[in-house]
Amino acid sequence: MAPPLSRGTCPEAGLDAAEIARIVPGLRSVLEPPAPVPGAEPPATADHTTGPADGHPWCAGAVVLAGRGDVVALHEAVGWAVRYRAYDEHTGRGVELPAAERVPMRPGTVFDLASLTKLFTATAAVQQIEAGVLDPERPLVAYAPGLVADPRTTLRHLLTHTSGLRPELPLHELPDAAARAARLAAEQPLPPPGAQRTYSDLNLLLTQALLEHVTGRPLDRLIADGITTPLGMTSTRFAPPADWRPRIAATEDQRRPWGKLDRGMVHGTVHDENAYAMDGVAGHAGLFSTAWDLALFAHALLTGALPLHPGLGFETARPWFMGPLAGRGAIGHTGFTGTSIVLDPDSGAFLILLANTVHPVRHTQGSGPRARAAECLARALDQPRESVEAAVP
Incomplete structure (x- = not known):
């Protein structure tokens, strides 16, 4: 092939x-x-x-x-x-x-x-949605009681960053996986789920917990078996x-x-x-x-x-790293270490910029070089x- x-x-x-x-x-x-x-x-x-x-x-x-x-x-x-x-x-x-x-x-x-890891976790979740294992509108507690503090929270809230959860927690300070899971499950949303968008690492950590619960498989195996190995x-x-x-x-x-x-x-x-x-x-x-x-x-x-x-x-619509492609329906993501990916579904074009x-x-790095590269592609x-x-x- x-x-x-x-x-x-x-x-x-x-x-x-x-x-x-x-x-x-x-x-x-x-x-x-x-x-x-x-x-x-x-x-x-x-x-x-x-x-x-x-x-x-x-x-x-x-x-x-x-x-x-x-x-x-x-x-x-x-x-x-x-x-x-x-x-x-x-x-x-x-x-x-x-x-x-x-x-x-x-x-x-x-x-x-x-x-950029978030994109792979989200894609693994979408695969489970398309397989009928998960419903993005169903409350998470219907799949895993006690997974989240607010019973109204859904998978869609997690994947759209509208859960109301704060951006991050110092989970690295806790002694073990059980303590981290308990702390994450106890976190109360600030605005109620669906009220506003707040980008949060916690959303994808909870997505990981949900995927592992419903499939019985760890996240690294789900991503390897469903995404990276087939590709x-x-x-x-x-x-x-x-x-x-x-x-x-x-x-x-x-x-x-x-x-x-x-x-x-x-x-x-x-x-x-x-x-x-x-x-x-x-x-x-x-x-x-x-x-x-x-x-x-x-x-x-x-x-x-x-x-x-x-x-x-x-x-979506993030000109600060997508440049003019943001106005054309481009999608993508960035990573704190200096990584980014931009996809333009309309043209089939893609731009990957990985930097350390x-x-x-x-440091306060900004995204000027990312936006300028995207402008060249546009x-x-x-x-x-x-x-x-x-x-x-």
Whole structure:
């Protein structure tokens, strides 16, 4: 059987080559920290909930992939997968490794996906909906008594972030899985379910608990058996083995007060503290993957090989990372470590941008480079179809 995706040219993908060619230089331009001003004080690090505001590049390195239909027209890497030994909180800058010890970013580099994991958990839930196992409108307590504190909460509330639950809880501070489950189940919604949207990790942790309860299988097996293995996503998994570490992009020098744990440079294990406490398998974070594997996932969603319900799990109309594609019906998601995916169901185009923006430390990163890459893809789609096709030999 022919592979679902192949590397090809922009004309073969129906994309304007000049616009796609702008993406990589744009990423190269954000790889270096701002130059220090002579005589100026070191950058402040007052807000350690997000990290330093300056003295830090947008990312150490990135992998970008763009395509349309069955053709991947762009798949390139820039910068470094591992650049820093540590973070110096006094200067607000990373302590760089010697050049010989740095690891360059490569197209096949594996990334901690962070919240892109939510898309896989949501897709696993939608698979159970389509199989008739779950009803998104049925109260969760009808499936699992005691799963949530408010008996009105449904799966749709979880997957649309309208459950009323707060964004997160310090579950990593609790001693074991039973204590974490009890704390999650006791959490009361702030507004009642359905009243407003508040993005929350807790929603996907509860989705994980529901899936595991109704199927009797752990989340990592559900995702492997139902999504990654059938699609041939061989570089996607929770809790990657030690021999994957040389292929994985490093994340953060995780220490208090900016981090919630004192772990040093995180490299090869999940960055998210709650997922780390759950042995790396969590509904909201924990998956590791490559840009090519995510392209396989995107293609499967766009072609119907996987069920796609855009309002369940996926973000919609988010120009801050989708650029102009947000106004065309695009869907997607971002991850705290610097990952993002954008799908345009109307054209069949997809954009994957994986960056280690938290290496060597979390910071107020913004999403300008993501939005600019999406803008290039939007313009590449907007060229007259005749002119693009004329370039095909």
